[in-house]
Structures are given as C-alpha cells and as structure tokens.
Amino acid sequence: MTNGKFSVLILLLPVSLVAAVYFYDVPKNPDGFFVDEASIAYNAYTIAQTGRDEYGYKFPLYFRAFGEYKSPFYIYILAAVFWLTGPSILVARLLSASAGLLAAALFGILAAQLARRRAVGLMVFLIAALTPWLFEASRLVFEVALLPAILALFLLLLQHSAKRAQWSWPSAAGLGTLLGLMVYTYSVGRLLALLFALGLAFFFTRERWRMVVLTWVVFGLTLLPLAAFTLRHPGALSERYKFVTFVKPGDTRTQIATRFVQNYIENFSPRRWLRYGDPEPRHHLPGMGSLLAGAVALSALGLIVVLWRYRRDAWWRFIIYGLAVSPIPSALTLDYFHTLRLIALPCFLIVLMVPAIEFCLEQRPQPQNQLRAALATLFLITLLQGAVFHWRFHNALPRDDAFDSYYLELLSPALAQPQRPIYLFDKTPAAYVYAYWYATLKGLSISNFQRLSRDEAPPPGAIVIGHELPCTNCEVILGRGQFQVYRQK
Numbered sequence: 001m002t003n004g005k006f007s008v009l010i011l012l013l014p015v016s017l018v019a020a021v022y023f024y025d026v027p028k029n030p031d032g033f034f035v036d037e038a039s040i041a042y043n044a045y046t047i048a049q050t051g052r053d054e055y056g057y058k059f060p061l062y063f064r065a066f067g068e069y070k071s072p073f074y075i076y077i078l079a080a081v082f083w084l085t086g087p088s089i090l091v092a093r094l095l096s097a098s099a100g101l102l103a104a105a106l107f108g109i110l111a112a113q114l115a116r117r118r119a120v121g122l123m124v125f126l127i128a129a130l131t132p133w134l135f136e137a138s139r140l141v142f143e144v145a146l147l148p149a150i151l152a153l154f155l156l157l158l159q160h161s162a163k164r165a166q167w168s169w170p171s172a173a174g175l176g177t178l179l180g181l182m183v184y185t186y187s188v189g190r191l192l193a194l195l196f197a198l199g200l201a202f203f204f205t206r207e208r209w210r211m212v213v214l215t216w217v218v219f220g221l222t223l224l225p226l227a228a229f230t231l232r233h234p235g236a237l238s239e240r241y242k243f244v245t246f247v248k249p250g251d252t253r254t255q256i257a258t259r260f261v262q263n264y265i266e267n268f269s270p271r272r273w274l275r276y277g278d279p280e281p282r283h284h285l286p287g288m289g290s291l292l293a294g295a296v297a298l299s300a301l302g303l304i305v306v307l308w309r310y311r312r313d314a315w316w317r318f319i320i321y322g323l324a325v326s327p328i329p330s331a332l333t334l335d336y337f338h339t340l341r342l343i344a345l346p347c348f349l350i351v352l353m354v355p356a357i358e359f360c361l362e363q364r365p366q367p368q369n370q371l372r373a374a375l376a377t378l379f380l381i382t383l384l385q386g387a388v389f390h391w392r393f394h395n396a397l398p399r400d401d402a403f404d405s406y407y408l409e410l411l412s413p414a415l416a417q418p419q420r421p422i423y424l425f426d427k428t429p430a431a432y433v434y435a436y437w438y439a440t441l442k443g444l445s446i447s448n449f450q451r452l453s454r455d456e457a458p459p460p461g462a463i464v465i466g467h468e469l470p471c472t473n474c475e476v477i478l479g480r481g482q483f484q485v486y487r488q489k
Contacts, residue, residue, distance in 0.1 A: 014122065015105075018129040021390055022101045022138065027093035030139060031398040032405025034282060035430045037092070037141035038437040039065045044078035045087040045440055054436070061229045066430040068240035069233075073185045074143040087440050089141075096145035100138020104129035106152035107347070110159060111354045120357050123379060124350060127298075130386025133290040133339060133346040135393075136283060144186045144340045151347050154178040154196070155319075162203065162315040167211035175200075176215045180222025187240070188329035188341050190226075193219070195325040202314040202321065244333045260331050267327035267345065270296075272337045282402040283339040285393050290339065291346060292389075294382030295353060302352035305359050316355075323348040406480040407434045413478050414465050414485045415442075421450040423458045423488075427468035431483070435465065458488040 027033075033041075043053050043063050052058050062069035078095055085091045107128045112121025128134060138145055154175065161171040179197050182189035197219050200212050230237065246259050266272065277290035284290060303320070310316040326348060330341035360375035400406055411434075414422050424432045436446045458464045464471065466484050474486040 014126055018104070018126065019101060022097045022129070022135070023094065025394055026097055026139075027089045029394060030282075030403050030405075032400065032403030032407070033089055033434075033437070034140070034403050035433060036065075036070075038433045039063075039430075040070060040075055040141055040143070041078065041087065041089070041092045042433055042437045042440060043070075044075050044092075045082050047075065047079035048082040048087075054433075061225055062237065064236075065433075066428070069236055071143045071184055071186055071189070073181060074146050077146070078141075087437075089441070092141045093139065096138050096141055099145045099149050100134060101129065103134060103138075103148035103152050103347075106149060106156060107350050110152060110156050110351065111357075113156075113159060114351075114354045115358050117361070120354060120361070123357060124353055127292065127295050127353065127379075127382055127386070128350050130383065130390070131290075131292060131295060131346060131350070132277065132284070132288065132386075132389050132393075133343075135390075136285065136290075137339065137343060140282075142186075142340065144188075144343050147182065147186050147189060147343050148347055150178060150181050150185060151344055154182075155347075155351065158318070159315055161211075165205075166207045167203075167215075169211065169214060172211040172214040173218050176218025176220075177222060179215075179219045183223065183226060186340075186343075187237075188343075190237075191329045192326070192344055195328065196322065199318050199321045199325070202317045241333075244335065246334050247332070263331040263333075263336065264327055266336050267330055267342055269337070276337075278337055278339040280335075280339070280402075281399050285389075285396055288389055288392060290337075291349070292382045292385045294378040294385065295349070297378055298353040298356040298382075299349040300356075301359065302354065302356035305355040306352065310355065319348055319351050323352070401481055404431075404434065404481065404483075407483060408438050410465060410478055410480055410483050410485050411435060411438050414463055415439075415444070415448070417463045417477075417487075419461065419463045419487075420448055422448055423450055423452050423462050423464045425452045425458060425464050425466045425469055427454070431467040460488055462488045464488055 040063075043065070046052060046054055047059070053060050053063050055064055057064075061072055063072065063075055078092060081091055081095055082088075104125050108121040108125025110121075111124035112118050115121070134148055137148070157171060157174050157178065161167045161175070179193045182193040182196070197216060200215060204212055246263070247256055272278075272289070273291040273296060274289040274293055277286075277288065278284035303323075306313075306316045306320060322344070326344040327342055330338050333341065335341070357375060360371040362371075398405060422435070424435055426432055432449070432451050435449050439446055439448060452458060452464075454469070463477075464474070464486055466486065468482045471484065471486045471488070473489045475489060477485040477487065479485070
C-alpha cells in the first residue's frame with residue numbers, strides 16, 4: 001500500500017466512526033418530537049406539497065408559529081428533502097445530524113488549511129464532532145442546526161481571502177451572501193451577522209477596502225427582503241424578543257447594563273462550560289458540561305498564542321472579536337447559558353485550538369517532547385471525555401417531558417373514537433401542531449381536528465385532547481404528562 005493510500009485510509013477510519021456516531025439512534029434519541037420541531041416539519045411538508053404554509057401563505061419569507069415567526073432557510077431545505085422522501089421524523093432529524101457533521105468537517109478543513117497539516121485538521125474535526133454543545137444542537141429539528149456549518153463556511157472563505165493582498169469579487173460576494181444566510185437561518189443570526197459584518201473592518205487596507213465595501217453591499221442587498229417583511233409586518237419579528245428579554249419598561253440604563261454584564265460573564269463561566277451546561281434538558285443532557293475539558297484548555301492556550309504572536313494579524317483579530325461578540329444576543333435575554341443562542345461561541349473556541357496545536361508541534365530545541373506529550377495527553381483526554389459523553393447520551397433515560405414523547409400514545413385512542421372532529425383544547429397556542437404533524441405521518445387529514453380557544457367549551461359528547469387544562473364534567477380516556485384525552489359529557 002502506498003503512503004498516499006495509507007494516509008487516506010487513516011483519515012477515513014475516524015471520519016467513518018464519527019459519522020456513525022452522528023447518525024446512530026436517529027430519530028429515537030432524543031425520544032419524541034418537541035412542538036417547535038413539529039411546527040418546522042409540518043410547515044416544511046405543506047410547502048413541499050402545495051408551496052403554502054399552514055396558514056395558506058404562498059412561499060412566505062418567515063413562518064408564523066405560536067405568536068412568533070420562524071426563520072425560513074432550514075424549513076425550505078427540509079421542504080426540498082420532504083418533496084423527495086415524504087414527511088418523516090427520521091428524515092428531518094437526519095438533516096440536522098448531517099448539518100452537524102458538515103460543520104465539524106468544515107472546521108477540520110479550516111484547521112488543516114491554517115496549520116498546513118492534515119493531522120491538525122483531523123484532530124480539530126474529531127474534537128468538534130465530539131463536542132456536546134455542537135452535537136446536541138444537531139439532534140434537534142431546529143433552525144439553529146444549520147448555523148455552525150454556515151459560520152464555518154464563512155470563516156473558511158474569509159481565511160482564504162485573508163491570505164491575499166486583494167480580495168476577488170467572488171469572495172466578497174460569497175462572504176456577503178453567507179452573512180445574509182445567517183440572518184435567515186436563526187433569530188440570533190440577525191444580530192450576529194451584523195456584528196460579524198462590522199468585524200470585517202479589521203481587513204480594511206488600501207488594497208482591500210473596495211472588496212470589503214462590496215461585501216457590505218452584497219450583505220445589504222440580502223437584507224432587502226427582511227426590510228420589506230418588516231415594513232409589511234411591523235414588530236412581528238421582535239414579538240418573541242419581548243418575552244425573552246430581561247429589558248422591561250421602566251428599567252434604568254444602569255439596571256440594563258448591569259444585568260447585561262452579568263449575563264455576558266455567565267456565558268464564559270467555566271462551571272457552565274465544563275460541569276453543568278445549559279439547564280434546559282431539551283437542549284442539553286443534564287449531568288455534564290457542554291464543552292470538553294481538553295478542548296477548553298487548548299482554546300485557552302490558543303488565545304494566549306494569538307495575543308502573543310498574531311495580535312497584528314487581521315484574521316486572528318477577527319477570531320478574537322467573533323469570540324467576544326458571540327454571547328451578545330444571548331446576554332440580552334432572560335435565560336442563563338442558552339445553548340442555541342450561544343451556538344457561535346463554541347465555533348470560535350474550536351478555531352482557537354489551531355494555534356495551540358501548532359505551538360505544541362513546532363520544531364524547537366527544548367522542550368519539544370514535553371509539549372508534544374502534553375498535546376497528546378490533552379487530545380486523548382478529550383477523546384475519552386467525548387466518548388463518555390456519547391455513551392451517557394445514548395444510554396440516558398428518555399426526556400419525556402422535555403420532548404412530549406407520549407403525545408403519539410395519546411393520539412391513537414383519540415383517533416380510535418368515532419366522533420369527529422376531535423377537539424384540541426390547549427392552554428398554549430402551540431400543542432395543536434402535534435396533532436397536525438402526527439396525523440400527517442399517519443396519512444390522515446387535519447380536518448379530523450378542530451382547535452378551541454380557551455374561552456370556548458367543547459360540545460357534549462365530543463372527544464377532546466386537552467393540554468394543561470383540567471376538564472370538568474368529562475370522562476377521561478387516557479392521561480399522560482401535560483395531556484389527556486377525554487369525552488365531554
């Protein structure tokens with residue numbers, strides 16, 4: 001076997017193993033399908049079938065759901081997939097898993113180009129793929145699943161451009177387009193894309209300034225549909241922000257600034273990174289941190305190396321800037337350490353591992369062997385901790401309440417009753433979409449269901465699926481968690 005073929009084999013083995021880990025146990029883990037996942041998947045199905053969302057709007061820019069609007073990019077990609085395969089939880093979850101694996105691969109490619117060593121790229125790929133923060137986001141049918149891959153592609157193109165004294169116009173157009181995609185991928189992407197665009201000022205030179213301006217122009221053009229939507233639907237995209245932000249009417253600037261700083265610092269908490277992670281069980285498996293200890297150590301060393309050696313390099317200044325601004329969208333909200341709103345943070349930490357690995361692998365008289373031994377030890381610890389996380393993830397008890405995994409069990413006895421329609425009586429304006437989605441999977445029409453407002457009462461004899469609203473004068477058929485199926489008397 002030639003050296004080239006042997007190198008390819010060495011590369012393919014860990015890549016294949018990681019791919020198997022990403023696709024293993026999909027879609028059963030996590031068990032169930034959260035209401036936001038059901039909404040995204042159902043709208044993707046209706047787009048694939050008719051070109052209209054669940055409310056009848058033809059190819060909408062944003063998708064109305066539960067008093068908010070969901071970003072379009074993920075939904076349209078999933079719609080294209082459903083057009084080929086039909087609706088399926090397996091297919092939807094595989095799309096997110098594929099996006100997560102793609103992001104890890106792109107970070108590996110970026111690392112290999114930065115270090116000019118395939119081995120460094122392979123190390124970074126493996127660490128990125130095993131990182132709980134990125135892996136868990138790739139297990140959910142949420143829009144955010146695409147953001148790490150888009151950001152990695154943006155950084156790849158930016159690094160390719162940064163090596164040249166002059167940017168080409170295709171590179172500038174590509175960077176502007178990728179910033180625009182961030183805007184339409186996830187809600188925090190609207191602020192992050194703007195902050196990243198401002199960070200391109202680091203690359204402003206006499207030779208490059210025209211192409212940097214062109215990047216901003218292309219990015220601005222991608223915002224025109226957003227501007228038109230905002231004019232037609234004033235306040236629609238900011239409606240949810242009113243409920244998740246800590247900023248309330250009457251707060252002083254000092255109060256707002258103090259809370260923002262507290263939130264911002266908390267997002268860099270080593271306890272959160274390494275021990276607890278996101279407190280929301282839907283986003284993170286309890287009992288373990290969101291980052292791997294060895295990866296954090298390498299990122300910290302990488303930051304020191306950058307500040308020591310590369311602080312005048314525009315590319316590395318942008319990476320430090322990106323790390324600094326990534327927590328800003330999350331710091332403006334009530335939740336502490338929100339995995340999804342902080343999704344850009346681990347991406348920049350992964351990039352910062354590269355100068356640390358390079359530093360340890362440098363040829364030097366002394367102490368070269370010690371540094372390489374330390375790097376090998378950290379890498380092995382990281383792989384071991386990543387393996388422990390994945391073992392725990394795949395052997396943990398089902399998070400039934402987090403994903404409402406029992407809803408399908410409730411739907412079957414309701415559908416078995418002859419009465420139609422089945423009434424959906426929900427405390428929140430969201431649970432109805434479970435019935436729509438699962439009926440779609442069964443090939444049933446949603447005309448089997450009728451939604452009730454909280455002020456309405458189901459008629460006598462009706463079959464009702466209730467959500468967090470206790471029934472009166474009724475015969476309960478089955479109850480699980482927050483839901484119950486009953487016959488109204």
